Amino acid sequence: MGFYLRQSLLGIVAAVVVACGERSAVVTGEVVDDLGRRVTLSAPARRVVSLSPAITELLFAIGAGDLVVGRTQFDKYPPGVAEIADVGDGLDPNIERVVARRPDLVALYASNANERAMRRLTDMGIATVSIRLDSLTSVARGARMLGRLTGTARRADSVARAFEAERDSALRVPPPASTRRVLILAWDNPPIIIGARSFLSELVRLSGGENVFGDVDAPSATVAVETIAERNPDAIVFFAEDAPTFAQRPEWQTIPAVRMRRFVFLEGSEFEYPSPRAFRALERLRAGLAEVVR
Amino acid sequence: MTRWAALFALAAAALVAGVALGPADMSWSESLAGLLGRGDETAVTIVRELRAPRVLLAFLVGGCLAVTGAALQALVRNPLADPYLLGLSGGAGVGAVLAIALHLGGAWAVPAAAFVGALVAIGLVYRLALVAGAGIDPRVLLLAGVVVSAFGGAILGAIFSLSSAAELRNAMLWLLGGFDAASWRVLAMFTSYAAIPVAYLYYTSRPLDLLSLGEEPAQFLGIDVERVKRRLYVAASLLTAACVAVSGIIGFVGLVIPHAVRMVLGHTHRTLLPAAFLLGGTLLAAADAVARTAFAPRELPVGVVTALVGVPVFAMLLRRWTT
Amino acid sequence: MDDMILEGSEIRYRYPGADLEAVAGVSLSVRPGEMVGIVGPNGSGKTTLLRLLVGILRPQHGDVTVAGKAIGEWKRRELARLIGVVAQREEPAFPLTVRQAVLLGRYPHMGALAAPGQRDLAAVQSALERCDVAQLSDRWLATLSGGEWQRVRVARALAQAPRVLMLDEPTASLDVRHEMEVFELVSDLVHRDRLAGVVVTHHVNLAARFVDRIVVMEDGRAGAVGPPAEVLTRDLLERVFGWPVEVGMWQGVPQFVPLRSVKPSGESE
Numbered sequence: 007m008g009f010y011l012r013q014s015l016l017g018i019v020a021a022v023v024v025a026c027g028e029r030s031a032v033v034t035g036e037v038v039d040d041l042g043r044r045v046t047l048s049a050p051a052r053r054v055v056s057l058s059p060a061i062t063e064l065l066f067a068i069g070a071g072d073l074v075v076g077r078t079q080f081d082k083y084p085p086g087v088a089e090i091a092d093v094g095d096g097l098d099p100n101i102e103r104v105v106a107r108r109p110d111l112v113a114l115y116a117s118n119a120n121e122r123a124m125r126r127l128t129d130m131g132i133a134t135v136s137i138r139l140d141s142l143t144s145v146a147r148g149a150r151m152l153g154r155l156t157g158t159a160r161r162a163d164s165v166a167r168a169f170e171a172e173r174d175s176a177l178r179v180p181p182p183a184s185t186r187r188v189l190i191l192a193w194d195n196p197p198i199i200i201g202a203r204s205f206l207s208e209l210v211r212l213s214g215g216e217n218v219f220g221d222v223d224a225p226s227a228t229v230a231v232e233t234i235a236e237r238n239p240d241a242i243v244f245f246a247e248d249a250p251t252f253a254q255r256p257e258w259q260t261i262p263a264v265r266m267r268r269f270v271f272l273e274g275s276e277f278e279y280p281s282p283r284a285f286r287a288l289e290r291l292r293a294g295l296a297e298v299v300r
Numbered sequence: 301m302t303r304w305a306a307l308f309a310l311a312a313a314a315l316v317a318g319v320a321l322g323p324a325d326m327s328w329s330e331s332l333a334g335l336l337g338r339g340d341e342t343a344v345t346i347v348r349e350l351r352a353p354r355v356l357l358a359f360l361v362g363g364c365l366a367v368t369g370a371a372l373q374a375l376v377r378n379p380l381a382d383p384y385l386l387g388l389s390g391g392a393g394v395g396a397v398l399a400i401a402l403h404l405g406g407a408w409a410v411p412a413a414a415f416v417g418a419l420v421a422i423g424l425v426y427r428l429a430l431v432a433g434a435g436i437d438p439r440v441l442l443l444a445g446v447v448v449s450a451f452g453g454a455i456l457g458a459i460f461s462l463s464s465a466a467e468l469r470n471a472m473l474w475l476l477g478g479f480d481a482a483s484w485r486v487l488a489m490f491t492s493y494a495a496i497p498v499a500y501l502y503y504t505s506r507p508l509d510l511l512s513l514g515e516e517p518a519q520f521l522g523i524d525v526e527r528v529k530r531r532l533y534v535a536a537s538l539l540t541a542a543c544v545a546v547s548g549i550i551g552f553v554g555l556v557i558p559h560a561v562r563m564v565l566g567h568t569h570r571t572l573l574p575a576a577f578l579l580g581g582t583l584l585a586a587a588d589a590v591a592r593t594a595f596a597p598r599e600l601p602v603g604v605v606t607a608l609v610g611v612p613v614f615a616m617l618l619r620r621w622t623t
Numbered sequence: 624m625d626d627m628i629l630e631g632s633e634i635r636y637r638y639p640g641a642d643l644e645a646v647a648g649v650s651l652s653v654r655p656g657e658m659v660g661i662v663g664p665n666g667s668g669k670t671t672l673l674r675l676l677v678g679i680l681r682p683q684h685g686d687v688t689v690a691g692k693a694i695g696e697w698k699r700r701e702l703a704r705l706i707g708v709v710a711q712r713e714e715p716a717f718p719l720t721v722r723q724a725v726l727l728g729r730y731p732h733m734g735a736l737a738a739p740g741q742r743d744l745a746a747v748q749s750a751l752e753r754c755d756v757a758q759l760s761d762r763w764l765a766t767l768s769g770g771e772w773q774r775v776r777v778a779r780a781l782a783q784a785p786r787v788l789m790l791d792e793p794t795a796s797l798d799v800r801h802e803m804e805v806f807e808l809v810s811d812l813v814h815r816d817r818l819a820g821v822v823v824t825h826h827v828n829l830a831a832r833f834v835d836r837i838v839v840m841e842d843g844r845a846g847a848v849g850p851p852a853e854v855l856t857r858d859l860l861e862r863v864f865g866w867p868v869e870v871g872m873w874q875g876v877p878q879f880v881p882l883r884s885v886k887p888s889g890e891s892e
Contacts, residue, residue, distance in 0.1 A: 192470070193470040193473075195410060195474050195480060195481055196473055196474060196478050196480045196599070196601075197480060198470060198473070219597065221597070222597065222598065227597070227598045228473065228598060228599045228600075228601075229323070229597050229598060229599050230322070230323055230350075230480060230592050230597075230599045231350055231480055232322055232323060232324050232346045232350040232351060232592075233323040233324060233596070233597045233599075235324070235342065235345060235346050235350060236323075236324035236325065236342060236346060238342065251406065251409065254406075255481065255483065256349075256483035256484065256485050256486075257349065257350055257353075257480070257481065257482060257483040259349075260345045260346065260349045260350055373716075374716070377716035378716070379716070379717070502736075503735055503736065505735070505736065506730050506733065506735060506736075509727060509730070510727060510730060512715055512716045512717050513713055513715050513716075513727065514710075514712070514713050514714055514715070514716075516679075516710050516712075516713075517708075517710050517713050519679055519699070520677065520679075520703065520706075520707075520708040520710060521703050521727065521728065521730055521731060521783070522699050522700040522701075522702065522703030522704075522730065522731040523699065524699050562717070566723070567717045567718070567719065567723070568723070570736060570738075
């Protein structure tokens with residue numbers, strides 16, 4: 007015994023300590039979420055309720071899809087989400103239904119509307135993380151955050167890096183010959199346009215276009231038809247499955263893009279929020295604009 | 301005479317302002333030149349195809365709402381009556397929302413559905429207000445209108461909170477009132493339609509004066525009260541339903557304008573109704589101009605502007621009333 | 624009779640849903656220059672009778688004739704030019720001046736949209752003077768006393784240029800002075816301007832002093848019709864009003880006094 011034993015014991019203890027430390031560095035998650043809150047989990051989350059379609063998609067993308075036990079009524083992608091329990095609205099959610107899923111982590115959209123819900127859940131001892139997935143840069147960040155909390159950090163990190171690579175190559179695509187001035191129209195009566203602070207506006211910019219309402223510093227706004235006529239967009243991006251009814255209304259004919267039927271119809275959840283599919287969306291937008299604005 | 305001159309001058313000013321002002325970046329002279337067809341092509345298009353019909357439509361709707369308000373105040377013998385006591389706001393909203401939910405086609409689906417919804421609501425109120433097969437009891441009419449309106453509003457509230465479709469929520473924005481859908485075609489349709497009930501209301505000026513005395517005295521003075529009440533109700537309903545279908549729900553005009561006119565020109569409906577038409581039109585045309593320009597390029601709902609103007613005016617009137 | 628301007632014969636009327644008839648066979652006629660009073664306890668059918676005579680209600684049996692023509696054949700506007708009615712209750716919803724209120728009486732004469740003409744304005748002025756309210760022409764109705772308001776309403780009825788003047792409880796809630804003023808005014812109008820006057824009132828004594836004939840209503844029937852001196856006997860009044868009375872003559876007209884009730888000890892007045 008004596009010296010060699012003591013050395014071995016020390017060695018074993020040291021190895022155990024180091025091993026524990028390393029596992030804790032990989033397994034325990036501590037992140038600062040998008041509302042500046044420090045979220046700490048002692049073990050990776052095993053049951054996650056996602057209160058945003060963007061977060062749900064991201065969880066699936068980083069390999070944590072089977073951890074999702076609850077989702078909002080609006081979640082559409084990937085197709086498997088239909089089987090997951092629906093807990094209702096994502097903003098100001100129904101706490102009872104969320105808690106009934108026995109989650110150890112609830113991921114919400116970072117918004118004031120969710121403050122009350124976050125407090126209630128925290129009081130009940132359920133960890134909450136709030137993520138603002140509203141722009142392309144937020145996708146990589148969100149993926150990494152969720153990865154650390156669900157023990158899928160490696161996979162999440164590779165998804166994030168792939169996303170960043172796609173983004174870089176997208177930025178390297180040469181812009182079209184002339185800047186296309188684009189109107190992003192969400193609704194026609196009253197006319198609701200998409201402003202600068204939105205994912206769609208970002209996509210338009212990346213596709214080499216200019217949002218004619220880029221001076222509106224809000225996600226959306228109501229405007230008069232004459233404002234649209236004055237700004238005279240080259241193309242109108244509209245989200246519908248078929249031709250919009252406003253195209254036949256007489257007052258919209260004052261807009262040349264309407265008269266010349268320069269519409270780009272986009273449909274699909276990849277346009278509704280930033281996700282790993284964002285660049286597919288960008289491609290469709292580019293193609294649509296190229297076809298319409300020759 | 302000078303009071304009429306002032307009314308006409310105000311109306312003219314509102315019309316001119318409505319054409320000259322707007323979110324598009326044009327000066328007064330550019331706008332007015334555009335009206336005459338001179339200048340930049342875009343400016344001409346905007347002024348002639350968008351602003352001119354819009355200002356005129358706002359003026360007409362304002363006039364119709366004011367005239368209807370005055371007539372209803374006489375009909376139910378209550379100075380707080382306004383066109384929406386007919387109960388149609390909820391019905392119009394439900395109609396419009398249904399049209400969107402069911403993807404009813406055509407550019408005119410929403411206004412047509414709103415019109416039908418409004419008429420259904422009015423029919424319901426009328427049925428409720430018919431007491432024991434006898435005539436229209438104004439007190440029951442008031443209550444029935446409130447009830448049906450609340451019912452329609454509750455349905456809309458339920459749709460709003462339960463529906464996931466952004467379209468339905470956007471449809472509700474239309475209800476807040478606005479003249480975005482104005483065009484020469486809409487203006488022509490509305491004018492030819494509204495002319496008849498407006499003419500009828502004006503023609504009924506004398507009976508309206510007498511009704512304010514009470515139903516029995518009016519009868520003694522030669523009015524077939526039941527027939528007049530019925531026809532007034534129908535004319536007011538058709539007119540209001542058309543206004544709501546064209547421009548959503550715009551409050552305060554029908555309530556406040558008749559009082560303002562009464563303070564200046566008295567109660568005789570023969571003068572009250574035309575003056576109310578002018579002043580109501582002026583108010584709404586001006587409110588629409590403000591809605592378009594106050595936060596350009598963003599646009600406010602017209603109903604918000606009329607409420608912001610209407611509430612302090614109403615407070616002033618109340619003060620005058622009680623002294 | 625030819626000179627009767629307003630005649631009702633054997634009129635009967637039952638309100639929808641009521642068990643009994645409100646007016647159960649009443650005959651009454653009035654000629655120009657004659658004032659007729661209709662009295663009776665509450666619920667005896669006085670106001671219903673008036674409504675039937677004016678044509679607001681149509682009798683289920685019997686006829687009402689106005690100026691020789693059956694009442695059903697007259698248009699409401701035409702009737703308003705023949706019969707001026709001062710109703711029991713009236714609450715204008717909007718403020719009016721006295722002159723504006725009296726002008727409303729000219730409406731049966733004015734076209735739908737025409738401005739008031741010279742004749743209309745003259746009729747209004749003369750009605751105002753006749754009822755002694757001309758000095759109140761520009762006052763708001765709400766500022767008038769009860770008596771003044773009543774005289775204004777009579778002026779309005781007069782502005783209709785009627786041949787018959789009907790008043791339903793014209794002195795309810797008026798004080799003595801105003802009661803007398805109203806009755807004197809109506810009597811004057813009837814006898815000087817040769818109108819036919821019908822006054823429904825619960826004030827039997829006052830009616831007795833002014834009317835030429837009195838109708839005492841009893842459960843929907845005309846208990847008695849005739850000059851007050853003949854009709855207002857103690858037996859009739861006690862039967863109709865269900866209370867012991869004493870009747871005395873005052874200037875040739877019967878006036879009655881209701882007696883106080885019998886005391887428990889058997890003493891009475």
